[in-house]
Each structure stands twice: as structure tokens, then as C-alpha cells.
Amino acid sequence: QMQLQESGPGLVKPSETLSLTCTVSGGSISSSSYYWGWIRQPPGKGLEWIGNIYYSGSTYYNPSLKSRVTISVDTSKNQFSLKLSSVTVADTAVYYCARSVVVTGGEDYWGQGTLVTVSS
Amino acid sequence: DIQMTQSPSTLSASVGDRVTITCRASQSISSWLAWYQQKPGKAPKLLIYTASTLESGVPSRFSGSGSGTEFTLTISSLQPDDFATYYCQHYNTYSRTFGQGTKVEIK
Numbered sequence: 001q002m003q004l005q006e007s008g009p010g011l012v013k014p015s016e017t018l019s020l021t022c023t024v025s026g027g028s029i030s031s032s033s034y035y036w037g038w039i040r041q042p043p044g045k046g047l048e049w050i051g052n053i054y055y056s057g058s059t060y061y062n063p064s065l066k067s068r069v070t071i072s073v074d075t076s077k078n079q080f081s082l083k084l085s086s087v088t089v090a091d092t093a094v095y096y097c098a099r100s101v102v103v104t105g106g107e108d109y110w111g112q113g114t115l116v117t118v119s120s
Numbered sequence: 121d122i123q124m125t126q127s128p129s130t131l132s133a134s135v136g137d138r139v140t141i142t143c144r145a146s147q148s149i150s151s152w153l154a155w156y157q158q159k160p161g162k163a164p165k166l167l168i169y170t171a172s173t174l175e176s177g178v179p180s181r182f183s184g185s186g187s188g189t190e191f192t193l194t195i196s197s198l199q200p201d202d203f204a205t206y207y208c209q210h211y212n213t214y215s216r217t218f219g220q221g222t223k224v225e226i227k
Contacts, residue, residue, distance in 0.1 A: 037216075047156075047164065047207055049216035060214050063121065096163055105211045106154040106169030113163055 002026040004111035018084040022097030030055045035100045038082045040093040126219035132227040139195040141222045143208035154209045
């Protein structure tokens with residue numbers, strides 16, 4: 001059974017870098033059939049796509065966040081990671097990792113989400 | 121950038137009602153559209169992809185239609201488990217864009 005699990009600090013100071021890791025179990029992150037990505041949701045608000053990565057390392061980012069985002073993949077650990085630099089309180093959100101199908105689309109498996117608060 | 125606009129933002133309905141949610145794209149997106157259901161404190165759940173294909177395990181009372189710029193999600197007979205927030209999402213190789221969400225409330 002495919003499972004995704006986010007991990008990382010729940011509190012980050014303004015101007016610092018937010019770092020999260022998503023561990024994939026029940027399947028290989030090296031499959032050519034899927035993208036792996038990050039989506040966030042500020043408290044009480046809607047969903048915002050952050051970016052995706054393919055097992056080969058190709059990345060695709062939300063233009064509004066592109067200057068601050070880096071997504072990377074570690075196939076040896078079956079993990080992928082998110083780094084968001086120069087955070088502000090506006091980056092406070094639940095961060096989800098998710099899998100999407102290359103051919104048909106749609107994020108079909110999601111992590112449970114992790115709340116990251118930006119505060120001094 | 122493509123914008124996705126859902127309507128209504130909130131919908132009040134009763135068990136057994138037929139419910140329709142609309143999603144409009146700012147330009148043609150062919151059929152590259154998905155629908156999700158989200159309950160409080162939970163991750164979104166994929167319901168429909170490519171505008172009208174039901175994800176495995178999703179009840180048949182859910183259906184999607186449309187192409188180009190206008191899409192609909194229909195729940196044929198609303199069940200107690202269906203009270204939630206629904207999001208449409210445009211996707212392609214390079215990006216994803218979500219609608220703002222539609223909350224389905226108990227009337």
C-alpha cells in the first residue's frame with residue numbers, strides 16, 4: 001500500500017529556510033509513471049501547488065514561489081524534499097506531499113500533512 | 121497563468137439532493153481537470169481526473185463532465201459523508217492550479 005509521510009520542523013523563524021522531507025513507502029520513487037510534489041494550505045484557506053519533481057530530477061515550480069523553492073529527490077532513500085527560503089508568516093501552512101500520475105494526472109496519494117508555523 | 125474559478129463558494133443542501141459544482145478555466149484546458157474532496161483536518165482525496173474519469177473506489181454518485189473552459193462535478197444523491205469542501209484542479213506537465221473551493225454544508 002502506497003504511503004507518503006512528511007517530516008521536518010514544525011516551527012521556522014522568519015527569513016530562515018523551511019525544509020521538509022517526504023518518505024515514500026509501498027512503491028518506488030524511481031518509477032517513470034509518477035511525479036512527486038508539494039502542495040500547501042494556509043489555515044482556513046485553499047490549496048496552493050508548490051512544485052513537482054520527476055525521478056530523473058526534472059523539476060516544475062509554481063511561478064509565484066519559484067525564486068524561493070527547491071525540490072530534490074533521493075532515490076536511494078525513496079525520499080524527496082522541499083526547501084523554501086526566506087520564509088515569512090505568509091508561508092505558515094499545512095504542507096502536503098503527494099504523488100501524481102504522469103499519463104492521466106491527478107494527485108492520487110497524499111501524505112497526512114504537516115503544519116509549519118513561521119514565527120519568531 | 122490559467123485561473124480556475126469555482127461556483128458557488130458555499131452550497132447548502134440536504135441528504136438526497138442532487139448537487140452541482142461548476143469550475144471555469146480562464147482559457148481552454150482541454151480535459152486536464154481533476155476534482156478533490158477535502159474534510160477538515162484531512163488531506164484532499166482524488167475523486168475524478170481527466171474531467172470525467174472516476175478514481176478507483178469513488179462512489180458512482182460522483183460524476184464529472186465538461187471540456188475546454190467549463191466543467192461540473194455532480195453528486196447525484198448527497199450522502200452524509202459528502203459534506204466537505206470540493207476543489208477543482210487544472211494540471212499539465214508544468215503546473216497545477218486549484219480553484220478556491222466549494223464548501224457543501226448541511227441545509
